[in-house]
């Protein structure tokens with residue numbers, strides 16, 4: 001397996017840094033169901049890390065642990081060199097973890113612009129009185145953050161639907177708006193839960209390009225879940241393979257592809 | 272052509288965030304302000320002040336307060352009447368304990384009491400949602416009205432159990448009590464309601480507004496993108512209850528002149544809720560439209576038969592009113608859940624492209 005202890009250089013020549021987040025011996029149980037069974041892996045600075053595996057393998061549960069939505073039954077999560085204490089999801093978000101969801105979770109009653117602006121909420125600190133008067137800090141923040149949001153909107157090419165209520169958008173665009181909302185937070189790590197599920201080929205290509213561009217332009221660390229092996233092989237630097245809550249593979253796409261356990265899991269040969 | 276926006280380009284985000292990005296809106300508001308500030312007060316009869324102008328403002332404010340909580344933050348409340356009561360009783364205690372106090376200051380301060388009580392009864396919203404929360408606020412409604420009855424200190428041990436608004440002046444001009452002039456009271460109400468509306472417009476279009484709407488639309492996602500749900504819900508309860516409390520103080524001090532505990536009972540809660548629903552949940556303007564309709568309807572129903580030479584008993588008018596309001600509620604819930612505000616927006620959109628629909 002690739003030795004990653006000191007960071008590494010990818011095939012396409014990007015320098016990957018030290019460990020940003022590390023899962024140590026994570027187990028997650030729901031009553032009798034063991035969704036995640038003693039899994040360890042790390043995510044490195046600047047890397048695109050994929051988590052793959054069949055349905056029900058525990059991938060979303062892993063992202064939910066990283067988001068602070070689930071607390072692991074056993075195990076530790078290390079982030080930026082420190083063990084993370086138990087935290088509420090909103091506190092995790094404020095530490096620079098942003099995400100999208102397997103089932104789109106946009107705010108349906110708001111416009112695209114307002115949805116993306118909610119991604120900036122963790123950066124906005126003006127008090128109630130300043131907001132009520134629309135004066136001073138609140139007004140300055142509103143303008144400064146609007147500029148940032150417009151950059152994200154340009155980046156993801158959704159300028160022309162800026163003022164559209166998200167409820168009216170087609171599925172593929174909703175996925176993109178959700179990415180915009182997460183990006184607007186300027187996260188240290190971006191978690192994407194099946195960003196391409198349900199998309200047609202063209203939409204998948206667009207989304208792949210955006211993911212690569214985000215990583216390239218902002219150096220954002222990305223952890224993504226994806227079903228489509230082909231997409232994963234193209235996008236990711238390293239891959240964790242899960243099956244029935246266990247880790248059955250971890251390494252570069254090539255290494256993983258040659259792993260017999262992984263081939264079996266994907267072909268459904270043996271469990 | 273009336274609402275032509277072509278040629279009005281935004282050159283900065285600041286301009287795009289202005290209150291009236293379309294000039295015609297500012298113009299329309301100017302006309303409304305002219306009527307509200309000059310034409311109505313100069314031409315209105317005592318009857319018009321008492322049956323329309325003053326109550327429309329006060330009900331609109333109460334509905335605005337409820338709308339913050341229910342329409343923007345998505346937390347249903349059935350206790351608005353009781354929270355208005357908290358504001359009214361707080362105001363009454365302040366001006367009777369400290370008769371030197373400026374009555375407008377007292378009205379504005381009374382909102383803080385209802386805000387405190389509102390936050391207390393808002394705590395269950397951290398655990399329960401929807402129907403169950405509505406029932407919890409209904410419990411608050413019953414409890415508070417019971418308290419208004421049983422806690423004699425609140426009404427200064429009056430034998431009648433009611434509170435009477437005293438004559439209070441500012442620089443020699445009476446603004447509350449039997450001696451106050453309706454026009455003066457109207458201006459005080461207008462000033463306070465306009466101020467509150469401004470503050471609410473700002474709150475709902477900024478950070479807090481987005482926090483509330485996110486909480487309303489999908490609370491789990493809201494929390495995962497960094498929103499502290501507890502803070503979001505409790506600020507909504509606090510600010511909503513503040514406004515509702517001020518509306519309650521105005522309701523008694525600027526309009527009713529006296530109040531018994533049952534004035535704040537469930538019918539008042541529902542009346543305000545109906546205004547918010549018919550006007551449009553999640554809107555500011557809608558509360559005014561809803562209040563005009565709900566307050567104006569019985570007035571029109573009372574006057575219309577006479578004008579047409581018919582004679583209809585007042586009981587019949589009452590029944591007609593209930594039937595029409597009931598049908599409107601059903602109509603709006605089914606056909607246009609965003610209420611009159613949405614109808615206005617559709618008309619406005621049509622006017623913007625009129626007369627060239629493409």
Ligand SMILES: Nc1ncnc2c1ncn2[C@@H]1O[C@H](COP(=O)(O)OP(=O)(O)O)[C@@H](O)[C@H]1O
Nearest residue numbers: 030033035053054055056057058059060061062
């Ligand atoms: N909140 C929950 N309560 C009970 N079981 C759950 C919960 N979330 C996930 N699971 C179970 O954990 C397992 C892994 O689910 P999930 O993480 O969604 O898989 P994946 O995303 O890989 O398809 C499944 O068996 C699922 O039923």
Ligand SMILES: [Mg+2]
Nearest residue numbers: 059060061102
């Ligand atoms: Mg999943």
